[in-house]
Amino acid sequence: MRAAVESTVDPRLFHPIGALGMVSSVEERRRSTAVVLKVPSGGHPDEQALIGAVTEAVARAGGSPAEIHLAAMTSGEELELQARLHELGRTQRPAPAASPFGAGGQQAGPGTTRSGQHGAEGPAPRANPFAEKGSPTRVIAIGSGKGGVGKSSVTVNVAVSLARLGHSVALLDADVYGFSVPSMLGLAEAPSLIGDLLLPPVAWGVRCISMGFFVPEDQAVIWRGPMLHKALEQFLVDVHWGSPEFLLIDLPPGTGDVSLSIAQFVPSAELLVVTTPQPAAERVAQRAAVLAKQLRLPLRGVIENMSWFTGDDGKRYELFGSGGGQALASSLGVPLLAQIPLLAALREGGDSGKPIAAVDPDNEVSRAFAELAEKVVSLGPSRVYRSELSVR
Ligand SMILES: Nc1ncnc2c1ncn2[C@@H]1O[C@H](COP(=O)(O)OP(=O)(O)O)[C@@H](O)[C@H]1O
Ligand SMILES: [Mg+2]
Numbered sequence: 001m002r003a004a005v006e007s008t009v010d011p012r013l014f015h016p017i018g019a020l021g022m023v024s025s026v027e028e029r030r031r032s033t034a035v036v037l038k039v040p041s042g043g044h045p046d047e048q049a050l051i052g053a054v055t056e057a058v059a060r061a062g063g064s065p066a067e068i069h070l071a072a073m074t075s076g077e078e079l080e081l082q083a084r085l086h087e088l089g090r091t092q093r094p095a096p097a098a099s100p101f102g103a104g105g106q107q108a109g110p111g112t113t114r115s116g117q118h119g120a121e122g123p124a125p126r127a128n129p130f131a132e133k134g135s136p137t138r139v140i141a142i143g144s145g146k147g148g149v150g151k152s153s154v155t156v157n158v159a160v161s162l163a164r165l166g167h168s169v170a171l172l173d174a175d176v177y178g179f180s181v182p183s184m185l186g187l188a189e190a191p192s193l194i195g196d197l198l199l200p201p202v203a204w205g206v207r208c209i210s211m212g213f214f215v216p217e218d219q220a221v222i223w224r225g226p227m228l229h230k231a232l233e234q235f236l237v238d239v240h241w242g243s244p245e246f247l248l249i250d251l252p253p254g255t256g257d258v259s260l261s262i263a264q265f266v267p268s269a270e271l272l273v274v275t276t277p278q279p280a281a282e283r284v285a286q287r288a289a290v291l292a293k294q295l296r297l298p299l300r301g302v303i304e305n306m307s308w309f310t311g312d313d314g315k316r317y318e319l320f321g322s323g324g325g326q327a328l329a330s331s332l333g334v335p336l337l338a339q340i341p342l343l344a345a346l347r348e349g350g351d352s353g354k355p356i357a358a359v360d361p362d363n364e365v366s367r368a369f370a371e372l373a374e375k376v377v378s379l380g381p382s383r384v385y386r387s388e389l390s391v392r
Contacts, residue, residue, distance in 0.1 A: 186353020
């Protein structure tokens with residue numbers, strides 16, 4: 001029974017609670033299974049989800065109903081937990097000789113992450129896990145030539161669809177001026193902290209970090225370039241992402257500093273472009289091509305959004321024209337991965353924080369997102385490992 005409890009994956013720390021040192025005792029009694037878990041003294045970010053997961057694990061292992069008590073960790077245990085989280089965030093590198101939480105704040109800068117090498121033997125306490133060669137995460141940046149094409153809606157619903165397929169999925173809202181992902185996912189809570197690690201909140205199976213968590217909604221933010229670069233780095237490095245299979249990144253429209261920073265921090269990222277069905281304006285194609293070229297990321301495909309509206313009569317009405325997605329894909333030499341219909345419920349789902357792919361999966365639009373998610377999976381990781389970087 002203890003093994004069943006220990007192998008329970010913490011719903012917010014993304015690793016088995018045994019490995020995290022959170023299981024204090026498991027005692028099988030006649031009528032109940034008494035479990036004592038140790039959680040950070042500041043509280044666990046989602047006690048109910050933790051209790052639910054352990055209760056289920058005990059039931060699945062055939063134990064009598066779990067009775068779970070949470071006890072606060074001692075400060076020593078808490079430091080131990082932080083150390084383990086840091087260690088687990090590192091996919092490949094052996095533990096540095098220095099204390100894993102020493103030398104706080106010093107991170108691998110773009111100079112080291114860019115080439116995917118971390119030659120420095122120095123204390124570098126945290127590397128960017130997504131830039132490591134052995135990273136288990138496929139990073140997929142989603143961009144567009146212009147705003148309002150439904151990039152965020154697509155990103156959120158693809159993320160949810162990937163999670164529904166059973167994948168572990170993270171979403172970084174890098175649209176730092178026009179962030180909309182938290183509200184689309186219905187996430188209001190700010191990320192909690194364990195030590196200096198940010199824990200991303202989770203909704204609909206998707207863990208998420210956004211500038212929106214740190215900025216009051218009605219406040220305009222003006223970022224100076226270097227600060228923005230640093231903030232984005234922190235979103236990749238100082239967040240306990242828990243080695244997801246997919247990290248989706250909602251880029252701001254166009255080719256700004258943010259997109260360039262992201263491409264620099266995650267040189268192995270792939271790029272998808274969202275467009276609308278307006279007959280291919282030369283400019284749109286050009287912008288998408290420029291985006292891929294400037295970011296030096298492999299462009300994997302095009303997603304056409306708002307493709308048609310299916311009327312009550314079952315007919316498709318092409319409100320915004322047709323052919324734009326295919327024309328763009330052809331001119332860029334990549335596949336058109338999906339055509340997502342227009343649907344009021346999609347917008348409503350975004351407005352209410354209930355993504356349509358999660359709450360109405362049988363819907364025409366949700367099925368299109370599910371198929372898109374399956375295609376993204378079957379495309380497999382890009383084989384181009386930014387070879388052009390070496391000649392830069
Ligand atoms: N396929 C669709 N059907 C209906 N409304 C959509 C669709 N795609 C996007 N929208 C709506 O269009 C608006 C812009 O979408 P959004 O995802 O915020 O675009 P972007 O991130 O590109 O600026 C939102 O109100 C969204 O709900
Ligand atoms: Mg957006």
